Amino acid sequence: MARTGSASLFGLVAVLALPAFAAAEPEVTMQADREKVGVEDTFRVDITVANAPQGATLNLPSSDDFEVLGRSQGSHMSYSVGPGGAGVVTYVQKHTLTLRANRTGKLTIPGAVLLTGSEKLATRPLVIEVVPGRIAQNDKRRAPPPNPFGLPPGFPGVPGFDDDAMSGIPDDLVPEVPRGDSDLFLRMTLDKNEAYVGEQVMLTIHLYSRIDLSTVDAVTMPKLDGFLSQDFKTPTQLMSEQRIISGVAYREYLLRQKAIFPLKSGSVVIEPAEADITTGLIFAGHKVHRKGNELKLTVRNLPPGPATTIVGRWRLSREISQTEISLGEPVQVKLTLEGRGNLQAVQLPPLNAPPSFKAFDPETSDKPSSSRSHVGGTRVIEYTLVPQQTGNFVLPSVSVPYFDPEARKYDEMRLDELAITVKPGVGGATIQMQPGVPTVTGDPGVKNQLIGGGLKSLRHTARFATPRPALSTQPWFVPLGAAPLLLTLLAGAFVFVRGSIGPETEDSIKKRQARAAKKRLAGAEKLLAKGSTGDFYAEVERALTSFMSARLGLAVAGLTRDELMLKLTAAGLSEVDRRRIGHVLETCDTGRYAPGMGEPAARQQAMDEATKAMEAWR
Amino acid sequence: MISSLVLALTLSQYTPQEAQALFVEANDFYYKGDYANAQSRYEKLLAAGLGGPDVLFNLGTSHLAAGQLGPAVLFLERAARVSDDDDIGANLAVARERQQDQVIGAEATSVPFNQRVAAAIDERAVAIGFLVTWWLGFVLVWLTWRREGGRVVPGLIAALLILVGAALGGALWMTANVKATVEEAIVMPDVARVREFPGDAAKVSFEVHAGLKVRIMETSGRYARVRLPNALEGWTEKEGLVSL
Known part of the structure; x- marks a missing residue:
């Protein structure tokens, strides 16, 4: 892994720009705050220079056995009255190194050397016993480093560098400075090491740095299989806070914070997060990659109790738009769940509206929220109920158990019964009472009132x-x-034109003559009621003769009756029609000359016979 | 009808199932008292060419429940024009009852005969009846034209068919004429001023209110001359009227 800063740069040469003090002798001391440390521990070495002459330089100790995790410097000037009443000014400069051993054993820190022109002052080397692991926990109340100069308590406090910055955090949550990447490292922490199934655990990813950062280009979150997760903090800008970790000052950047909710019990390992970081100035920086630490979490099942999977701290309330409504008028029932925990995982029981109410699918809206350390939110479920009959009804009570991991016990959300009165609607729709669905009414004499009129209900299916x-x-x-x-x-026009200007055929001539004969018969009909009997019968005979001439295509006036019959037979006329024609001709002959044939009845009969004879011959 | 519905579904963005689902969703909003959302969904169906008496009836009823008399009467009247369902008439009666204008003397002014005929007949049925009887009558005439004898009965039947066809054709012509010349509209704003002549400076003769059905006699610029059922007339702004 790339190194971003010097961890073994130990032998620093410090040029001491000091005022000249002629009265006091220069002095240099070196002291460690402990003689025995763990290889994982950090410890402090103070090098104190007093009354250094102008131009003096200080060579700090150098060793590959130790890694310098931090370095600070402070100065102090005091004035005192010396022997003989002369004033003595003492100028003290103190260098503090925070070290960590690279191996175990009895290790030596070489002495610091103060060069004052021709003179060379050196401190004695320090021997530190380094043992495996960490022993710092057993040495929390270690004494402050000795103060050989009698400086006031708290010296040499550097502004912003508070030794107790992590004092409020449990030791196991204090991030460990990785060996080799101590200048810039990524650390994941959980706010607890044990949790119940469904309980919130806060996963935080911090970046610790002692060097300048430009940007954090990407953060790769660990896979959170077996958890429900919810973003808690996702900073968009790099914001840092000063932190002292193992005695070393760091800038702490919050990269991500997620609330995670374990789904099953057991020991869970969370893989490290990773980040790509650009250090230094924007145009002169370089990219580095850092990988965080692995985390372990022990997840326990919920303790024995009511069957519920709801974990957190919740409160349920119910509002109703009105408790006294008219028939057919909708009423809104709003359930509000609020609290902290995993809102997505909370399942509430249905409303259980009375059967006499038509209940529509509820509208649910979730509004997540977060407090300083917990996620939670508010869920609003709105039901619309439409009463289908009058009466007094009750929305049943609701009781929902949940487990409160903070109190480590079960509790419950409870809603009391709610009475709704449905009155006959003025102008409300006609609503059929549902068979077998009794109204809840205290008075058996109260009738279920159904009022007609009003708006007709909607079509429920459409024919488009x-x-x-x-x-x-x-x-x-x-x-x-x-x-x-x-x-x-x-x-018609065609027939007319063709009849008027077209050439006459034999057939058309026959038809024309037949029509003329019929007209003549019609003329005879006019003589039926008036005129002489002879004229009538003569006209009938002429009409019939003309008709036969037209049909036979020859003049029949000169034919004897027998010759006529032969012609008619040859023309295919039936015996009956021949006889009828013969009979009409006989009647006409008799009517013209015989008295008694002038009676209207006789005339009519002759007329009818002639008509039949003509119509029969097609 | 089926082919036109298939065409409408092809051109619209809804499948039959989606259209039906949208219709049911609109009904649900209505029952929740969310009339605006219900109306927007019915209107989507209309915009997609998926109208019909059911959608028009529900849309009109939704407006009526929301107290919007103008569009309520408009859509219920449109539904009544394509269906003679009793429920449409019932809700129209409710709307008229809530309508603020009482047109006095409307009963005394009889509706012209041709308008009554146009309102009473089913145009499609009459058109088909006309074509069938008219053609049958003439075909019978042609068949008996050259027939020798026995033409009385077919002739009478042909004459009767042609007579019925002519009557139906006359009714059809009357209906088409009424549709071409008579334009009815519904007053949309809560209050619309009716003036003596077209122009903002004209004296206000009377006011009409949302939901009133009027007949548009002529238009002039921004104004239309409207006639009430009792023959009261005046000019009002066209934008306050929506044709049926």
């Missing part, structure tokens, strides 16, 4: 239809409607 133009406005409609009339007129 696209607006269509009227059929009569379609472009084909008018031509289609006018077509038969126009066709008829055209056909």
Whole structure:
């Protein structure tokens, strides 16, 4: 791993820019705060220089057996009255090194050397016994370093460098400075080492640095399998706080903070997070990669108690828009759950509205929130109920147990019963009472009132239809409607024209003559009621004769009756029709000359017979 | 009808299932008292070409429940034009009862015959009836034209069919004429001023209120001459009217 700072730079040469003090002799001492340390421990070495002449230099001790984790410097000047009443000014400069041993054994820290021109002052080497592990925990109440100069307590306090900065944090939560990357390292911490299933555990990722940082380019979070997680803090800018860790001053940057909720019991290992960091100035910095530490968490099952998976500290409340409503009028019931814990994991029981209420799917809205150290939030569930009949109803009580990990006991959220009165609606819809669903009413004499009128209820399913133009406005409609009339007129006109100007055929001549004969018969009909009997019968005979001439295509006026019958037979006329024609001709002959045939009945009969004879011959 | 519905569904962005789901969702909003959301969903269906009496009825009823008389009457009237369902009439009656204007003397002013005919008939059925009887009558005429004898009965039937066809055609023509010449509209704003002549400076003759059905006689600029059912007339701004 790349090093970002010197950890073994031990032999620093300090140029002491001091005022000249002629009266006092220069003096240099070196002292460690402990003689026995663990290899994981840090300890402090103070090098004190008093009355150094101007231009003096101090060579700090150097050894590969120790790593310098921190370095500080302070100075102090005092004035005292010496023998004979002369004033003595003492100027003291103190260098403090925070060290950590690189190996075990009896290790020697070489003495510091003060060079004052021609003179060389050296301290005695210090022998430190280094044992494996850490013994600092057993030595919390170690004495402050001796103060050979009788300086006031607290000396040499450096502003901002508070030795007790981590004193409020448990020892196991104090981050350990990694060996080799002590200038810049990533540390993950949990706010507790043991938790119940579903209990909140705060996972924090800090970056500790003794060098200048430009940016944190990327943070790779560990996989959190077996946890539900919720972001707690995700800073967008690098903000630091001063921290003293193992006696060393660091700038602490918060990178991420997540509330995690274990889902199952057991011992869980959380893998290290990683980060890409740019150090130094923006344009002159270089990128480094840091990997954090592994974490272990022991997850315990919830203690025996009611069956619930809700963990946290919760409160449930209920609001209703109105407790006295009209039939068919909607009423809103709002359940509000608020508290701390994993809001997403909380499952509330259904409302259990009375069967006489139509309950619509609720609308749920979650609003996460966080306090200083906990996540939580508010969930609002809104139900809409529409009463289907009048009466007094009760929304049942609700009791939801949950486990409070802070109190380490079970508690419950409770809602009392809520009475709702449904009155007949003024102008409300007609609502059928549901069979078998009794109303909860204290007075059996109270009737379930159903009032008609008002708005008709909605259609629950739709038959969709696209607006269509009227059929009569379609472009084909008018031509289609006018077509038969126009066709008829055209056909009539064609027949008329053809009849008027077309060449006459034998058939058309026959038809024309037949029509003329029929007209003549019609003329005879006019003579039926008036005129002479002879004229009538003569007209009938002429009509019939003309008709037969037209049909047979020859003049029948000169034929004998027998010849006529032969012609009619040859033309295919039936025996009955031949007889009828013969009978009409006989009647006409008799009517013209015989008295008694002028009676209207006889005339009518002759007329009918002639008509039948003509109609029968097609 | 089926082909036009298929075409509408093809052109619209909703499948039949989605359209039905949207309709049910709108109903749910209505029952929760959220009329605005219910209306927006019904209107989405209308905009997608998925109308019909059910959507129009629910939309009108939703406006009525929200106390918006203008659009309530508008959509219920439109529903009544495509369906003779009793519920539409019932809710229209409720809307008219809530309507602020009482048109006095409307009963005495009889609706013209052609308008009554146009309102009473089913245009599609009459159009089909006209075509069928008209054509049958003439086909019968053609068949009996050259027939020798026995033409009386077919002739009478043909005459009867042509007569019925002509009557239906006349009714159809009347309906088309009424539709082309008579434009009805609903007053939308809570209050609309009716003036003596078109112009802001004209004297206000009377006021009409949301939900009143009027007939638009003519238009001039921003104004339309409206006639109430009792023949009271005046000019009001066109933007306050929505045609049926």
